[in-house]
Amino acid sequence: MFCSECGTQLVHGSNFCSSCGAKVRIQAEESNQQEPVSERKQSPKSIQDSVKDTFLNATGKVNAMLGEQGNIDLNLRDLFSTVFRKHSKDEGEAIFISGTKTTTPEEKDISTSWPKPWLFSRVFLLLAITYILLYISTFSFQNSNALPGLIIIGAFAVPFSLLIFFWESNAPRNISFYEIAKMLFVGGAASLVVTLLLFSFLPVGELDYMGAIIVGVVEEVGKLIIIVYFIKQLNPKFILNGLLIGAAIGAGFAAFESAGYALRFGMMFGDGTMLQVIFQRAWTGIGTHVVWAAISGAALVYVKESNPLKADHLRDMKFLKLFAVPVILHSIWDMPLYFLQKFNFLYILLIVIAWIFIFTMMNAGLKQIARLNTQVREEMTSVS
Numbered sequence: 001m002f003c004s005e006c007g008t009q010l011v012h013g014s015n016f017c018s019s020c021g022a023k024v025r026i027q028a029e030e031s032n033q034q035e036p037v038s039e040r041k042q043s044p045k046s047i048q049d050s051v052k053d054t055f056l057n058a059t060g061k062v063n064a065m066l067g068e069q070g071n072i073d074l075n076l077r078d079l080f081s082t083v084f085r086k087h088s089k090d091e092g093e094a095i096f097i098s099g100t101k102t103t104t105p106e107e108k109d110i111s112t113s114w115p116k117p118w119l120f121s122r123v124f125l126l127l128a129i130t131y132i133l134l135y136i137s138t139f140s141f142q143n144s145n146a147l148p149g150l151i152i153i154g155a156f157a158v159p160f161s162l163l164i165f166f167w168e169s170n171a172p173r174n175i176s177f178y179e180i181a182k183m184l185f186v187g188g189a190a191s192l193v194v195t196l197l198l199f200s201f202l203p204v205g206e207l208d209y210m211g212a213i214i215v216g217v218v219e220e221v222g223k224l225i226i227i228v229y230f231i232k233q234l235n236p237k238f239i240l241n242g243l244l245i246g247a248a249i250g251a252g253f254a255a256f257e258s259a260g261y262a263l264r265f266g267m268m269f270g271d272g273t274m275l276q277v278i279f280q281r282a283w284t285g286i287g288t289h290v291v292w293a294a295i296s297g298a299a300l301v302y303v304k305e306s307n308p309l310k311a312d313h314l315r316d317m318k319f320l321k322l323f324a325v326p327v328i329l330h331s332i333w334d335m336p337l338y339f340l341q342k343f344n345f346l347y348i349l350l351i352v353i354a355w356i357f358i359f360t361m362m363n364a365g366l367k368q369i370a371r372l373n374t375q376v377r378e379e380m381t382s383v384s
Helices: 028-034 047-065 089-096 119-140 144-168 177-201 209-234 239-269 271-287 289-304 311-315 317-334 342-383
Strands: none
Touching (some): 047 317, 119 144, 144 177, 144 289, 177 209, 177 239, 311 317
16 A cells, blocks of 8 residues: 555555655555556456457467568457348359459459358358258168268368358459369369379378378478469469469368268278268368468468469468468378367367468458559559
């Protein structure tokens, strides 16, 4: 406690100040306000506040890797606020026809606000209903003809829905669904071929720590090679384009790989194991190949900007640092860290980390568009 007259610290329990003799009138509540900040008891943060602070600090560090400053202002509730709203058929069709010459907006008209995707949820719902119907056909009616469809739909449901999410989030609206389909099917299959070719030079005998690192490097490089091809062809300059291109390649890779795992384990251990594999690969798919490849694609476009893609861009340290992220996440995912896999803790942690990079890259992409919009308007003003 401190004297209200002279500010001298009071002896505990005294009624008068030893310095000026004034009577102590400071209430306990008032004395707490006079104490130095360092001596006050700080109220403990709630778990929600702690998680939010950790997320913001993480985005700030990722932002620095992308040449931006500060933390990102992201409200997940607002981002997904339109998912549960009713949307018309015309709204969905308007999204599906985007990316053509007549539907691509001019640069000055590209939105710089956070997107509010919703169509991906409807696509997932349709695929989930299809999966349930095929499940009934396969196991309730013992119709083995429905089994291939069950595996394919189960493998594509999450990766394809995620791809639609990235497509909706592509603010420039400059990549058509036809291009997306090419990258999903041809690009996804090609990335598998390239990966298998690389594995022939770097075989993995056992999935120990070193084996997991080899898998992480080989599979991410395999996808990157195909991402490089499509970026070379399309020559995008928007970071959001890079996210979409990478997500398309990763979605195809993930779906084809999951279908293969489901079929192989089903033949070896039966239908129960096959269904477990489909479910496990589905829910973990929200944070694996699709988002890992999206990070790689965005990193490459971020480095090359509006310039034609060159080999120097792949050697750029800014790109290599960002590309190391999916490689590391993939490697740790496959490592035999059994003590961290209880309750899927390791997988959930790695998924959260991956999405921190995704959201931060989306933010950087929107800031990039805002700068380009300003530049275009200034050029138009100077001409007029």
